[in-house]
Amino acid sequence: MIFSSINFVIFFLITFFLYFTVKSKYRWLVLLSASYFYYMSWSFKYAILLLTITIISFILAKLIDREKNNSHKKRYLCLSLFLNLGILFMFKYFNFFNDIFSLVLTKMNIPQVVPNFKLLMPLGISFYTFQITGYMIDVYKGRIKAERNFGVFALFVSFFPQIVAGPIQRGNEFLYQFYQKRQLDLVKIKEGLILILWGLFKKIAISDKLGIYVNKIYNNPYDYSGIILIIATLLFSIQLYCDFSGYSDIAIGYAKILGFQLKTNFDRPYFAKSIQEFWRRWHISLSTWFRDYLYIPLGGNRVSRIRSYLNIFVVFLLSGLWHGANWTYVVWGAIHGLYLIIYQSFKKADGGYTVKKMQPLKFQKLKDFICIVVTFSIVTFAWIFFRANKISDAIYIVKNLFTDVGHIFDIHYVGKLLIEIGLTKYDCILMFIPVLILFMIQIGQKENTVPEFITNKPLIIRWSIYYLLIFSIILLGGYGNAESTQFIYSQF
Incomplete structure (x- = not known):
């Protein structure tokens, strides 16, 4: 579903109605369900990848926030960066650098044995990877506290209006908004x-x-x-x-x-x-x-x-x-x-x-x-x-x-x-x-x-x-x- 399609308009109207119908404490659940439904309309298997990355990042952020030892905090941060950026590299850049490596080996008359991957790049992976990475660094630096509610954190990562192509959000600018009580605002x-x-x-x-x-x-x-x-x-x-x-x-x-x-x-x-x-x-x-x-x-x-x-x-x-x-x-x-x-x-x-x-x-x-x-x-x-x-x-x-x-x-x-x-x-x-x-x-x-x-x-x-x-x-x-x-x- 793209924003300029009738299907998206229908999807949004249903989400809007449900969001302002249910009680405030359950509204994050409506948005989270809508966000994953929207993402799964593009690809179900990559929605599983998104969920997996979200779970790992949520756990590591809490460990960073809880840890008092700076060297241990840094290890958790490095692990998070390695996993998130590593997944981005495998899907988006592996074949590019593998081709460069293969060309260098060919010039040296050395056979190349590593084949390229034949994988479609997950939708919005560059955007949500950078959003998670910024969040993890902010937690490590003490700029924000790690989010305690997994559902809210998952929504922060997958919020459907901006997951595909941004804007890339910061934790301190966005996470608190999911806790605010809202009424219909005509303005x-x-x-x-x-x-x-x-x-x-x-x-x-x-x-x-x-x-x-x-x-x-x-x-x-x-x-x-x-x-x-x-x-x-x-x-x-x-x-x-x-x-x-x-x-x-x-x-x-x-x-x-x-x-x-x-x-x-x-x-x-x-x-x-x-x-x-x-x-x-x-x-x-x-x-x-x-x-x-x-x-x-x-x-x-x-x-x-x-x-x-x-x-x-x-x-x-x-x-x-x-x-x-x-x-x-x-x-x-x-x-x-x-x-x-x-x-x-x-x-x-x-x-x-x-x-x-x-x-x-x-x-x-x-x-x-x-x-x-x-x-x-x-x-x-x-x-x-x-x-x-x-x-x-x-x-x-x-x-x-x-x-x-x-x-x-x-x-x-x-x-x-x-x-x-x-x-x-x-x-x-x-x-x-x-x-x-x-x-x-x-x-x-x-x-x-x-x-x-x-x-x-x-x-x-x-x-x-x-x-x-x-x-x-x-x-x-x-x-x-x-x-x-x-x-x-x-x-x-």
């Missing part, structure tokens, strides 16, 4: 419905439509060059953002209707004025996880400049690898690591001189605009490696990206190219209008959330936005015989 229900509508709009009206053409070009890159590759890369940049932030909005919206507050995962990242700011706005739950549980323990920026740069690079290499066992993700992570290192080097060398010199108001807006365009451009360039099926595909795209860039303002030439890939004027309009709506709403919301931005508008404007979003979803959801597809980040 939260309204905010949740707006977020769900906004997320569905981004997913169905934008991401799924753009994905049709992005897939066509990126799955056959050698058939294209120049402007078409530039357009496909720009479309993917928008597609990925709308797909993943759309999922996060829907997840946060469903949780809010039930009375729960999930972590904000996106904050208009394509309006970032620097690569550092981009990573404060993009996939916030993961970027802060790497900051708190890897970058800071490695020494962060409290060490020498070279060491801090190395820490940044290691974090982004692992961040790339987290997304998938493919060299394309590793290179993507390395590119962003280099971006951050260059940015930090320039900032330290410049000492803020350029910023101070351009501080007058008449230059500030121009400076901000240039910074946003530059940041978006380098982020979009890096997405080439994220989307490409192979490194060789990505290299071809980079080499052939600007072969006919001189014609980029020739409307007839560009129009002819678009027709060749099956894009009519009607298709372009149907893609452009939702993206324009997205752009205008995000400009208007500024520091507000989308629900705050919409509900603060006059009645006629508010309902015009609702009808516009609903109409876009209905029209584009059925256009081109393209059904709503699985969310991109569910594969990670």
